[in-house]
Amino acid sequence: MENLLYYVDSTIQEFSAQVLHIGNDGRDYVVLSNTAFYPTGGGQPHDTGWLDDVEVNDVEKVDGEIRHYINGQLSLGEVTGKLNWQRRFDHMQQHTGQHILTAAFVELFDYATTSFHLGAGLVSIDIDTEEISQEQLQQAEARANEIILENRPIETKWVTKNELEQYNLRKDVAVDEDIRLVIIPDYDYNGCGGTHPTSTGQVSMLKIMSTEKMKKQIRVYFVCGVRVLQELAMRKAVLTDVARQLSVPEEQSAIALKKIMDSAKVTDRNLAEAQEALLQYEAQELLADAQQHVVAAQFENRPIQTLQKLGRCITQQDAEVIALLVASNDDKLQFVAARGQNVTVSMKNLAAATLSIVNGKGGGSDALAQGGGEKLVTTSELLEYMVKTLGQ
Numbered sequence: 112m113e114n115l116l117y118y119v120d121s122t123i124q125e126f127s128a129q130v131l132h133i134g135n136d137g138r139d140y141v142v143l144s145n146t147a148f149y150p151t152g153g154g155q156p157h158d159t160g161w162l163d164d165v166e167v168n169d170v171e172k173v174d175g176e177i178r179h180y181i182n183g184q185l186s187l188g189e190v191t192g193k194l195n196w197q198r199r200f201d202h203m204q205q206h207t208g209q210h211i212l213t214a215a216f217v218e219l220f221d222y223a224t225t226s227f228h229l230g231a232g233l234v235s236i237d238i239d240t241e242e243i244s245q246e247q248l249q250q251a252e253a254r255a256n257e258i259i260l261e262n263r264p265i266e267t268k269w270v271t272k273n274e275l276e277q278y279n280l281r282k283d284v285a286v287d288e289d290i291r292l293v294i295i296p297d298y299d300y301n302g303c304g305g306t307h308p309t310s311t312g313q314v315s316m317l318k319i320m321s322t323e324k325m326k327k328q329i330r331v332y333f334v335c336g337v338r339v340l341q342e343l344a345m346r347k348a349v350l351t352d353v354a355r356q357l358s359v360p361e362e363q364s365a366i367a368l369k370k371i372m373d374s375a376k377v378t379d380r381n382l383a384e385a386q387e388a389l390l391q392y393e394a395q396e397l398l399a400d401a402q403q404h405v406v407a408a409q410f411e412n413r414p415i416q417t418l419q420k421l422g423r424c425i426t427q428q429d430a431e432v433i434a435l436l437v438a439s440n441d442d443k444l445q446f447v448a449a450r451g452q453n454v455t456v457s458m459k460n461l462a463a464a465t466l467s468i469v470n471g472k473g474g475g476s477d478a479l480a481q482g483g484g485e486k487l488v489t490t491s492e493l494l495e496y497m498v499k500t501l502g503q
């Protein structure tokens with residue numbers, strides 16, 4: 112274990128080692144005489160960094176050896192290893208924050224953590240309860256930050272299976288030998304193979320961001336240390352922008368936004384009513400030009416939904432009439448066929464015949480049908496075809 116420098120001293124950022132073996136398992140890797148590079152494990156992602164000036168982009172434990180996957184060439188002999196310390200320290204902050212938060216949920220509410228995910232963004236734990244209140248979340252967060260602020264030491268101890276009984280462990284240890292305990296005195300005793308700072312104060316702070324209901328558990332998303340500042344910076348930028356656009360102080364943004372949303376709803380309703388009135392008026396005009404109880408009209412860029420509404424307005428105003436409305440929309444020809452209450456001709460059948468002209472798709476009822484297809488004919492030609500088909 113003395114070769115695993117991350118266990119000897121988790122603060123080592125730079126070290127000397129011998130390259131013992133150079134291999135390729137699909138990717139080039141080296142095995143070292145000793146290393147501070149932490150391999151993926153126990154929920155903590157691997158370190159990255161450099162061996163001399165060659166980049167280490169992944170570290171995994173395979174067949175009992177630690178493989179440092181490299182981008183470049185190394186030869187056997189002495190190298191200097193250097194960790195991407197920002198990445199490692201961030202992982203230590205998140206990982207240790209997880210210990211502290213998990214212990215807070217156990218201490219306060221006896222909720223166990225069943226899984227832990229540490230990725231690039233928010234960190235999450237699943238806790239074994241179906242319900243959790245905002246107040247409970249606040250209490251757990253406050254307790255975790257209290258432990259952080261007290262700057263308690265974080266100790267690690269190698270123990271045997273028998274020695275384990277002396278400790279009040281949070282959960283059973285999965286391994287039988289080389290058992291490593293991570294201890295925050297009078298707070299948390301836990302078997303863990305990850306890396307931790309030497310005191311809780313280095314976690315800096317912990318903030319719960321959100322929760323998500325899982326099947327029988329609650330997923331709690333949180334961030335620690337430097338990620339709290341990153342999240343705060345992102346939210347600050349967004350909120351500042353929102354407040355600037357609303358021309359209000361940041362703390363009044365939500366109220367100002369609600370006013371705008373309420374006003375937009377009223378505007379939308381008024382606009383819909385005005386459009387409806389306009390369609391009624393347009394329907395009247397088209398009815399005035401109807402020939403033999405058929406309204407035939409063509410349009411440019413008119414959504415099919417508007418044509419449907421117009422068709423309904425026309426046939427509601429005159430129960431004896433048929434409305435045939437065709438529009439050229441982008442690369443499509445679209446049409447609506449609607450009939451008044453006293454008409455018996457099927458609009459569905461008319462639509463089916465019309466669709467064959469434009470290689471289109473559509474459907475509807477005997478009273479109102481619509482469809483659209485390719486521009487194989489002009490709008491006028493399609494309209495003429497519909498009128499003619501109706502007369503047959």
Ligand SMILES: [Zn+2]
Nearest residue numbers: 293303304305
């Ligand atoms: Zn740990």
